[in-house]
Each structure stands twice: as C-alpha cells, then as structure tokens.
Amino acid sequence: MKTMELNNLYEFTKKLTLLYIEEDFTTIKSNLTLFQKYFNEIITVKNPMEALEKVNNHNIDVVISEMNFTNFSGVKLLKELKDLNKNIIKIILTNEKNSHIFVETISLGINGYMIKPFDEEQFKKILDKFIGEYIVNKKDKSNLKLLKQYQEIVDKSTIVSKTDPNGIITYANENFCKIAEYTEEELIGKNHNIVRHPDNPKEIFEDMWETIKDRKEEWTGIIKNKSKSGNSYYVKSTITPVFDEDGNIVEYIGVRNAISSIMSDKRHLIDKIAASNLSLLVLIQIEEFEILDKFYNTKTLNEIENVFGLELLNHLPNGYIFESIFNIGNGKFALLTDFFNYLNSEQNIIDYLNDFVKRVKKSVLTIDEIEYDLNVIVSYSFGKESLYEDAKCGLDEVIAKKDLIKYANDSSIKEHQVAKNNLEVIKIVKIALENYNIVSYFQPIINNKTQEIEKYESLVRLIDENGKVLTPYHFLDISKKGNYYNKITMRVLENSFKILNKINTKLSINISSADIEKEETRNKIFELITTYSKDSNRIVFELLEDENVKDFQVIKDFIRKVKKQGVQIAIDDFGAGYSNFERLFDFEPDILKIDGSLIKNIATNAYSRNIVETIVAFAKKQKIETIAEFVENKEIFDILNVIGVDYSQGYYFGKPENLD
Structure with a gap:
C-alpha cells in the first residue's frame, strides 16, 4: 500500500480505539502524549488480565503492549489476543536485548515492533504500513458499499474481462466489447485468443502463463490485440489470479487500458x-x-x-x-x-x-x-x-x-553548470556594453630588421564591474550565443579607428568571415573608412577564417572593395586551422600572420620550423609580408630573422596595452 499523507493517517487512526498495556505508570504518562495525537479513544491497562477483559467487552482496533509482565508471559498474552480477535493490530514495545521476542512472536501475526526508546517517526511508519490494510479488512456495510462503487468505477473506466482457469472468457464488460468490436454473446465461452494479434511474440504469453498459473502472481505487460474488423490496438494489461480458500485458482481477472494513441506533442x-x-x-x-x-x-x-x-x-x-x-x-x-x-x-x-x-x-x-x-x-x-x-x-x-x-x-x-556560467558571462557582457567597458588594447608589431614598432594589433578586452580586465577567451564565443557578438564587433571597430589619431603606425583589426557576411557590419566598416579616409592606408584587416562561410562571394567582394580604399588584407593564424595556400588566390592578401602554435615551438620542433620556412619562401615569391605571432624570447626571434620573417609580435617586444 502506498505511503499515506500525515493528515490522511490522522483521519484514519482517529476513528480507531487503542488499548495500551504497560505496568509502569511513568512510562504510560510519557507515551500518552504521542498516542493522543493519533487516537481519540485510548484505554490504558497495567496487566494482561485487564487487557483481555477490555478486548472481550470493547471494540479494540489497536493494541500496543509491553512484553515484560509480573507473573504473566507477554507471548501468552499475544496468543490469547489473537484467539479473541485475529484482526487487531498488535504492536510490541521491546528493546534490543529482547531479541528472542522477535523469534517467538513472528508466528503470532505481529504487525510491528518498536524498539525503546522509540520516536514518533518510528511509530508513524508502523501505522502507515498496516492501518490501511486493517481498515479494508473491517467488513462493515459502508466498506462493502464503497467496494461496490469502486468496482463500478473500474468497470466504467477500464477494459475488464474474466476467464476460467483455462482461459475461456466468462465475463467481458462494455468497454471490452466496444474496443474488440464483439458483442458479449460473441465473447462469452470463447478462448481469450479470439482478440490476440498474430504479431505478438509467443514469449509474451509463455511468460504470462508462467507468472499467473505456475507462480500464481500478478502479470503486467503490453499486448497487441486485433478487433473483429481487423484493426490493431494496444492495451496495458494487468492479469491477476483469484483463489479459493484452499489456494486454488478459480479464475483470472484482466484489467486493461488502451494505449494505442501515443501523444505526439513535446509540449504535452x-x-x-x-x-x-x-x-x-x-x-x-x-x-x-x-x-x-x-x-x-x-x-x-x-x-x-x-x-x-x-x-x-x-x-x-x-x-x-x-x-x-x-x-x-x-x-x-x-x-x-x-x-x-x-x-x-x-x-x-x-x-x-x-x-x-x-x-x-x-x-x-x-x-x-x-x-x-x-x-x-x-x-x-x-x-x-x-x-x-x-x-x-x-x-x-x-x-x-x-x-x-x-x-x-x-x-x-x-x-x-556550464549553462549557468554562460548566462553569467552574457550578463557581464551586457553590462560592459552599456557602460562602454568593451575596450581595445593594442600590441606592438616589430620590424625584424629595424626592431622598430611599425604596426599595432587591436585586441578586444572587457572590463567587468570589479575593474578586472578579461581577454576574449572568457567572453567572445559565449557572446555569439547571446547575440552580443555583433555589438562587440561594432565597439571594437569604433575604438580601433579612433586610436588612429594617437598613433602614427599601421593598425591591424581582426574581422571574421561571419562579421563580413553581416550587411550591418560591412556598412559600418565602409562608413569608418570614409570618415578616416586620409588614414585608410594605415588600416590592415586581419581575416579570421571560418569554415562555415555561407556566401564566399560576399567575402571576395568586400576584400576587393576595401583594397581599393588603400586598406591591406592579412590572413590571421596562417599555417593552422582552416588556412591553406589555395585560399590565398581568393583573398589576395598583403600579409600572412603565421600561426602562434608553429612559432612557439620553432626552437625545439623541426616540423614547425620546416612549415614556417615553406610559408616564408612562398610569401617572398608572391611579395607577401610575413608576421610571426607568439614571439616570446630572443631565441625564437633570432631563428625568425634567419628564416627571413619580416615582422614579430609577442611578449618579447610588448604586451597588449590600453594606449588611451
């Protein structure tokens, strides 16, 4: 039986009479407070003889009894109680030292054991387990009437049939006849396989008969049936054996629910x-x-x-x-x-x-x-x-x-946790945009021959509410999910062009293929180029390649148009990722930025050095400048000079800074 809600448990127990047997007056007094929460009528007695007299002359529903009595056996008391009324709920109060009590009383139909000192939760669990069953066993007229009503409800709401021990139908309710498309007369006396669909695996019925006939247990499963007209339908079936007083099966009752219509809406x-x-x-x-x-x-x-x-x-x-x-x-x-x-x-x-x-x-x-x-x-x-x-x-x-x-x-x-963190980052980005805390830092790019700064690269940064400076790693990809990426791009473009008034070198600005595909971004770029037309020859757009380019022609047209304005094109992270030599014919770049993963290992990895040498040799033949990223020390810089790389960028020459 399912666990009762506490209020429902009170509702049941308040109708019952409790007989509490305890010799010690102090113990009675301390336990009554708890028992009175559950029972309106409580009879207390101090010895077994009084208890038997009360059971003889009162309608006792529950007995809670100590087991150690003066001159009387607790086990004997329980035996006599069972003889007087086998339906009484019997709960024993004992302690761990009296473990032999458990063995002696198991055959007496004890409903619960409470180990002293006991608490309310322990008491409630025992009542919860047995009280419902006890009420069902009280066969008064009101319960019989309710049972009849329940049967009528089940009959109306489900598909019900009965068969004899051989599977011959002896009863079929209206719902059964309706879904099977047979009359009651057509079904009675027929084997239940009259509605069985041939698609059912034979193992289903082998398992069913083994369960209900051999093991004499309830069986539940899905069965595919066939109506009189040949239509298929599925039912969730529960088939239960019914026994006589000697434990012999006299019939089977099948209760079914049709489940042919499977809901198809995720909203449901x-x-x-x-x-x-x-x-x-x-x-x-x-x-x-x-x-x-x-x-x-x-x-x-x-x-x-x-x-x-x-x-x-x-x-x-x-x-x-x-x-x-x-x-x-x-x-x-x-x-x-x-x-x-x-x-x-x-x-x-x-x-x-x-x-x-x-x-x-x-x-x-x-x-x-x-x-x-x-x-x-x-x-x-x-x-x-x-x-x-x-x-x-x-x-x-x-x-x-x-x-x-x-x-x-x-x-x-x-x-x-990832989703939660993403939402937090998006909030930070939104606040930063509102407060103009999406800023640009600038890292110097050095001419390897003169070791003078000839360019700066514009790098986006976010300053959070605590003043902490965050690199793109912490927010840029997540911003794309929150539709803030384009706003960040706009802010970076504005910041970058403004810095042209404070520097006299060239300036590299990162733009992705996804940026260029957006008409709004292209319009903003052309607007800024027009505004800063006298400085357009100092602008370099570093293209961040993306394998998910939707319209490559738009990218090519953009490159052609900005180059006419004097803007240079660089391919970023060349030598790794999506970059390849074939793409150079489409982009016609002025500069190749060699990927940092090749540069940082160039002193120890011959493979990296060979790739860099190949890129540089190709670039020189095509009159394309080369820039090495991640130049972290003098050893790397010296190797790059030997190979013939034109420019270097990295912490060896300077970190990104806010030039404002």
Missing part, C-alpha cells in the same frame, strides 16, 4: 513533467535517424515513426510498464512514469533498458512488405526540474561517445 510531455512530483524520464532516439531523413520522403518517414512508436510497446520488458509514451519528433520518443512507482517495482533500470535495446535490435520493422532494421540509443533521468533538458543532454552525450545508454543526471550537472 513538458506539461506532464511539470504537473508531476518526481518522475523517471527515458528518451529514445532511432539511431542515425538523420540518414533516414535524407533517404526517404516525408510520408514514408512519418510512417516509420508512427509504426515504430506502436511497435516500441512490444519491445518494452514485462517487468515494468510506463504510464505515458510520447512521440516528440525527429525519431525521438519519451517514456514517463512516477519515479517512486518505478522504485517500488525493484526493477533495475540499466537491465531494463539494456533488455529493451536488445529487443529492438533483434526486431524488424515491416511497412508495406518492406523491412527496416532499426536500432535505438537511450538516455534516462529522474527528478523534476530540468528533467527533459537533463535527458536530452544525456542523449547528446550518447551520440557523441557512441554509447547505447546514458544516465543523464551525471552529465547534466556539468551541463547545467
């Missing part, structure tokens, strides 16, 4: 989670569904999803059935159930889902005589807050790691 799933307490959610993804999406037309794909959704029910192991099933699109399905219901089933979730995955793998989905071999990957999570997000993160991790099953809560903790 989210709402269901929100309306529940703690839930267990399983997300199922048809493996490599995106390949099916490209291969088949929409109609075929929808049919695969719908049929698989129904067949999915057949593949669920019989140990537990989920209450709700959702088709949430793109080959994803969700199973949802109350977490504590599942916990009480004592089913191992890993074993359950592994069994499910194997069942799907062994199966073949047949649609219009075409067979499809489908596999699934699975993620599961339990809780309430962010339950769907947790399971989705777990599913993403399954795909990334090529696993089959993932417990999502472990990975989602990290995911939630």
Whole structure:
C-alpha cells in the first residue's frame, strides 16, 4: 500500500480505539502524549488480565503492549489476543536485548515492533504500513458499499474481462466489447485468443502463463490485440489470479487500458513533467535517424515513426510498464512514469533498458512488405526540474561517445553548470556594453630588421564591474550565443579607428568571415573608412577564417572593395586551422600572420620550423609580408630573422596595452 499523507493517517487512526498495556505508570504518562495525537479513544491497562477483559467487552482496533509482565508471559498474552480477535493490530514495545521476542512472536501475526526508546517517526511508519490494510479488512456495510462503487468505477473506466482457469472468457464488460468490436454473446465461452494479434511474440504469453498459473502472481505487460474488423490496438494489461480458500485458482481477472494513441506533442510531455512530483524520464532516439531523413520522403518517414512508436510497446520488458509514451519528433520518443512507482517495482533500470535495446535490435520493422532494421540509443533521468533538458543532454552525450545508454543526471550537472556560467558571462557582457567597458588594447608589431614598432594589433578586452580586465577567451564565443557578438564587433571597430589619431603606425583589426557576411557590419566598416579616409592606408584587416562561410562571394567582394580604399588584407593564424595556400588566390592578401602554435615551438620542433620556412619562401615569391605571432624570447626571434620573417609580435617586444 502506498505511503499515506500525515493528515490522511490522522483521519484514519482517529476513528480507531487503542488499548495500551504497560505496568509502569511513568512510562504510560510519557507515551500518552504521542498516542493522543493519533487516537481519540485510548484505554490504558497495567496487566494482561485487564487487557483481555477490555478486548472481550470493547471494540479494540489497536493494541500496543509491553512484553515484560509480573507473573504473566507477554507471548501468552499475544496468543490469547489473537484467539479473541485475529484482526487487531498488535504492536510490541521491546528493546534490543529482547531479541528472542522477535523469534517467538513472528508466528503470532505481529504487525510491528518498536524498539525503546522509540520516536514518533518510528511509530508513524508502523501505522502507515498496516492501518490501511486493517481498515479494508473491517467488513462493515459502508466498506462493502464503497467496494461496490469502486468496482463500478473500474468497470466504467477500464477494459475488464474474466476467464476460467483455462482461459475461456466468462465475463467481458462494455468497454471490452466496444474496443474488440464483439458483442458479449460473441465473447462469452470463447478462448481469450479470439482478440490476440498474430504479431505478438509467443514469449509474451509463455511468460504470462508462467507468472499467473505456475507462480500464481500478478502479470503486467503490453499486448497487441486485433478487433473483429481487423484493426490493431494496444492495451496495458494487468492479469491477476483469484483463489479459493484452499489456494486454488478459480479464475483470472484482466484489467486493461488502451494505449494505442501515443501523444505526439513535446509540449504535452513538458506539461506532464511539470504537473508531476518526481518522475523517471527515458528518451529514445532511432539511431542515425538523420540518414533516414535524407533517404526517404516525408510520408514514408512519418510512417516509420508512427509504426515504430506502436511497435516500441512490444519491445518494452514485462517487468515494468510506463504510464505515458510520447512521440516528440525527429525519431525521438519519451517514456514517463512516477519515479517512486518505478522504485517500488525493484526493477533495475540499466537491465531494463539494456533488455529493451536488445529487443529492438533483434526486431524488424515491416511497412508495406518492406523491412527496416532499426536500432535505438537511450538516455534516462529522474527528478523534476530540468528533467527533459537533463535527458536530452544525456542523449547528446550518447551520440557523441557512441554509447547505447546514458544516465543523464551525471552529465547534466556539468551541463547545467556550464549553462549557468554562460548566462553569467552574457550578463557581464551586457553590462560592459552599456557602460562602454568593451575596450581595445593594442600590441606592438616589430620590424625584424629595424626592431622598430611599425604596426599595432587591436585586441578586444572587457572590463567587468570589479575593474578586472578579461581577454576574449572568457567572453567572445559565449557572446555569439547571446547575440552580443555583433555589438562587440561594432565597439571594437569604433575604438580601433579612433586610436588612429594617437598613433602614427599601421593598425591591424581582426574581422571574421561571419562579421563580413553581416550587411550591418560591412556598412559600418565602409562608413569608418570614409570618415578616416586620409588614414585608410594605415588600416590592415586581419581575416579570421571560418569554415562555415555561407556566401564566399560576399567575402571576395568586400576584400576587393576595401583594397581599393588603400586598406591591406592579412590572413590571421596562417599555417593552422582552416588556412591553406589555395585560399590565398581568393583573398589576395598583403600579409600572412603565421600561426602562434608553429612559432612557439620553432626552437625545439623541426616540423614547425620546416612549415614556417615553406610559408616564408612562398610569401617572398608572391611579395607577401610575413608576421610571426607568439614571439616570446630572443631565441625564437633570432631563428625568425634567419628564416627571413619580416615582422614579430609577442611578449618579447610588448604586451597588449590600453594606449588611451
């Protein structure tokens, strides 16, 4: 029986009479305060003879008794109480030293043992466990009337049938007849397999009969049935054996719920989670569904999803059935159930889902005589807050790691922390933009022959509310998610062009392909070039390449247009990432900035040095200048001079500074 709410427990126990047997008056007085919270009527006695007299002459519901009496055996008292009224709830007060009491009283139908000193929580658990069962056993007229009402409700809301021990139908309610499309007369006397669909694996029924007939236990599972007209429908079935007084099976009662209609709206799933307490959610993804999406037309794909959704029910192991099933699109399905219901089933979730995955793998989905071999990957999570997000993160991790099953809560903790940190960064960026604390620092670029500063590179920085200066690593990529990246680009452009009034060298400004593709950014750049037209020949745009360029022609047109204004083009991070020699024909750069990962290892890594030498040799033939990044010491600088690199940039010559 499920755990009662405390108020409901009070409601039941207040109707009962308690007999409390205790010789010691002080102990009685101290325990009465607790007992009075649960019982309106309490009878206290000090010896077993009085107790037996009270049970004979009063309607006693609960007995709480000490076991150590003067001149009377506590075990004997319990035996006589059982003879007088076997339905009385009997609770023993004892201590750990009286362990033999447990052995002696087990056969007497004791409902609970309280170890002294006991507390209210211990007492409540004992009552909670047995009080409901006791009330059901009180066969008064009101309870019988309620039971009849319950039967009527079940009969109206579910599909019910009865069979004899051989599976011959002896009763079918109106709902059964309606969904099966048979009359009651057509069903009575027929074997239950009259509605059985041939698609059901024979193992389902072998397991069912072994459970209800051999083990004499209740069986629950999903069964595919067929109506009189040939329509298929699925039912969640619970079949229970009914026994006579000698323990022989006299009939079977089947209670079913139709579950053919699988909800297809993700919103329903989210709402269901929100309306529940703690839930267990399983997300199922048809493996490599995106390949099916490209291969088949929409109609075929929808049919695969719908049929698989129904067949999915057949593949669920019989140990537990989920209450709700959702088709949430793109080959994803969700199973949802109350977490504590599942916990009480004592089913191992890993074993359950592994069994499910194997069942799907062994199966073949047949649609219009075409067979499809489908596999699934699975993620599961339990809780309430962010339950769907947790399971989705777990599913993403399954795909990334090529696993089959993932417990999502472990990975989602990290995911939630990342998401929380991202939101904090976006807030910091927003505040910095509002307060004009997106600033530019400038790092010198040295002519290797003269060792004079001939250029500066503009580098974005963020100053937070505490005055701390943050590098792009801490905020730039995250800003793209918050739609602040373009605003940062605008601020950097303004800061960079303004500094032209304070320096007499050239100035390099980083621009990505994504920046150039935005018309707003291009317009801003051309506006600034026009405003600072006398200084346009001092501007260098360093192109940060991006493999996700949507319109390469826009990039080429931009380069051609700014070069006409005297602006130079540099390729940033050349020699690593996406950069390649073929791209140079499209960009026609004036400068190559050699990637820092090659430069910082050039003194110790012959491979890096060979690549740099190749780049420099090619650049000289094409009359393209070269700049080495990450020049950290004299040894690196000397090697670069030998190779013939034109410019150096790095901490050996200067860190980025705020020239304002």
